[in-house]
Amino acid sequence: MATLSAALAPYLLWLAAAFAALLGFLLGWEARAWALGKRQRQKTQRFRRAALKQCRAEYQQRLALLDDLSQTLTATLNYQRVLDLALDVAMRALSPQNDAAIPLVCAVLLFDDRGILRVGSARRFTPADMRLGLEATRGALARTVEQRTPVHVHEPSRDAELRQIIALHATRSARLYPLTTGLDVYGVLLYAHPEPDFFTPERVELLDFLGKQATTAIQNARLYHDLEREKQRLAEVEEEARKKLARDLHDGPTQTIAAIAMRADFVHRLLEKDPKAAADEIAKIEDLARHTTKEIRHLLFTLRPLVLETDGLGAALQAMANKVNQIYNQNVLVEADPQAVEKLDSTQQTTVFAIAEEAVNNARKHANAAHIWVRLKLVRPQIALLEIEDDGVGFDLGSVSTNYEYRGSLGMLNMRERAEIIDGHVEIHTARGKGTTIRLWIPLSPEAAERLRRGELG
Numbered sequence: 001m002a003t004l005s006a007a008l009a010p011y012l013l014w015l016a017a018a019f020a021a022l023l024g025f026l027l028g029w030e031a032r033a034w035a036l037g038k039r040q041r042q043k044t045q046r047f048r049r050a051a052l053k054q055c056r057a058e059y060q061q062r063l064a065l066l067d068d069l070s071q072t073l074t075a076t077l078n079y080q081r082v083l084d085l086a087l088d089v090a091m092r093a094l095s096p097q098n099d100a101a102i103p104l105v106c107a108v109l110l111f112d113d114r115g116i117l118r119v120g121s122a123r124r125f126t127p128a129d130m131r132l133g134l135e136a137t138r139g140a141l142a143r144t145v146e147q148r149t150p151v152h153v154h155e156p157s158r159d160a161e162l163r164q165i166i167a168l169h170a171t172r173s174a175r176l177y178p179l180t181t182g183l184d185v186y187g188v189l190l191y192a193h194p195e196p197d198f199f200t201p202e203r204v205e206l207l208d209f210l211g212k213q214a215t216t217a218i219q220n221a222r223l224y225h226d227l228e229r230e231k232q233r234l235a236e237v238e239e240e241a242r243k244k245l246a247r248d249l250h251d252g253p254t255q256t257i258a259a260i261a262m263r264a265d266f267v268h269r270l271l272e273k274d275p276k277a278a279a280d281e282i283a284k285i286e287d288l289a290r291h292t293t294k295e296i297r298h299l300l301f302t303l304r305p306l307v308l309e310t311d312g313l314g315a316a317l318q319a320m321a322n323k324v325n326q327i328y329n330q331n332v333l334v335e336a337d338p339q340a341v342e343k344l345d346s347t348q349q350t351t352v353f354a355i356a357e358e359a360v361n362n363a364r365k366h367a368n369a370a371h372i373w374v375r376l377k378l379v380r381p382q383i384a385l386l387e388i389e390d391d392g393v394g395f396d397l398g399s400v401s402t403n404y405e406y407r408g409s410l411g412m413l414n415m416r417e418r419a420e421i422i423d424g425h426v427e428i429h430t431a432r433g434k435g436t437t438i439r440l441w442i443p444l445s446p447e448a449a450e451r452l453r454r455g456e457l458g
């Protein structure tokens, strides 16, 4: 044993030195690895910070863009301008580099009075596309309108209705947004692109946001536009009423007063030759003068029926009937349901009175009728009906309507225009020898107005 120890003694020293060297190497390695790891961690952190900064910058850029776009959209109330802007902002949002060549096809489609979708504004539509009318009863358009939610379309050129749009033939994907107000859909926003996967979640999010903004902006501009049109129409109705009054004065009282003057002149000459005949003639002049006074009073009454303001529509219709009975010896019978009268606001009452007055005067002047009936009643929930019927000669509505522009008469035109002011609808039923019935359907709520607009009468 002692010999073995003595033999190993020189190696032990070597072994201890080797062990110490290995330990030193391992410790150095660990320290280097630790230093390297630290550098790596610092690098990753720097990278993360840079990425976060870029993300924040992009986010802020996007916010600024969205803010800018929504401000652009709400900056004007000009209807056509808003429609154009709704498309421009989408183009700008989807092409942040302002790349004008982005092949996005887009359009604002709006329902017309007959429920047909017409192009309000579009980008990349062909001239034929611009003239299209779509029913929105099939395919993706119908789904958008029925569900009132955005709809994604693969291969729009294969859609039942969208395929009528030539500009969509080169596209592979599309998104449709309903333009809504309350429960109503008044149009559809359409975006389409040649790439099948163009509408990424990020772009969809952007379009969803802009779609909502555009809906509000278009609706506001539409209301403003309607208001302006209404003002214009009121001014036209006023203007026509003035023209009609001038003509009524010319045809009625002016003629009779001229006749009175002529007869007075005649009486002058008769006085010496035949006093008895002169006295008879004076009596006739007196009658004529009285009649003319009544006629003028009647004109003034129809121009501004004070009784309408003080006692309401029922009393005004009755007063008008009494006057026509008195002055023209014409039998007019009024049946106005007080419950229906109560439901009409003052604009509706004034309009109903003006239309009834014109229809009664027409029947008196042209129908040679034994009776004229004026009825006002509630017919359906939220719809009232004014009916003026006569048992006179009737007329050929087709030929009167075709020649209307050349007739120089305004009565029936006025009736229709006044009806439009209260969202009402005028119907004329007549035939030669069968009398005439004029109907005015009066909506008592926006929903009823919408039903009338769609032609759902009574």
Ligand SMILES: Nc1ncnc2c1ncn2[C@@H]1O[C@H](COP(=O)(O)OP(=O)(O)OP(=O)(O)O)[C@@H](O)[C@H]1O
Pocket (backbone or CB within 6 Å): 244, 362, 363, 364, 365, 366, 367, 390, 392, 393, 394, 395, 400, 408, 409, 410, 411, 412, 413, 436
């Ligand atoms: N109830 C009716 N019975 C028979 N014919 C009618 C009746 N209502 C209208 N018409 C015919 O329709 C035409 C057009 O009517 P409208 O009220 O537009 O004009 P007008 O009464 O001739 O003139 P204005 O009303 O401008 O004084 C009349 O000229 C008449 O020939």
Ligand SMILES: [Mg+2]
Pocket (backbone or CB within 6 Å): 358, 361, 362, 410, 411, 412
């Ligand atoms: Mg008339």
